[in-house]
Amino acid sequence: MAPKIPDKYAAYECEDYFRGKWPEDGFFHDDSQMLLVVPLSETYVLRKKAFFAVGRSGTDGIDFGYRKHHSGLWAFYPIDEEFKFMADSIQSLVDGWCSGYLSV
Structure with a gap:
């Protein structure tokens, strides 16, 4: 059963x-x-960037989240206002971050 998404x-x-x-x-x-x-x-949602932030990197205000009409999890770099693809799923983000495979 698919989860209820607001x-x-x-x-x-x-x-x-x-x-x-x-x-x-x-x-x-x-x-x-x-x-x-x-x-x-x-x-939170950054409407101008179409970004739904669900996580934190702990560095330079870089947050993790979803982009409208894009798959996977992305890092948003607010200083440069750029995105970097991080992982296919939230579990992959957590696993990659905890193992040291992923970083910002």
């Missing part, structure tokens, strides 16, 4: 975020002592 996030390919524990608990990364994935109450 209407305001329907244009984002974010079904994997709404499946399981992410919207309630997020994911706390022990090594960096931060929420890598945040609960829904701490997410």
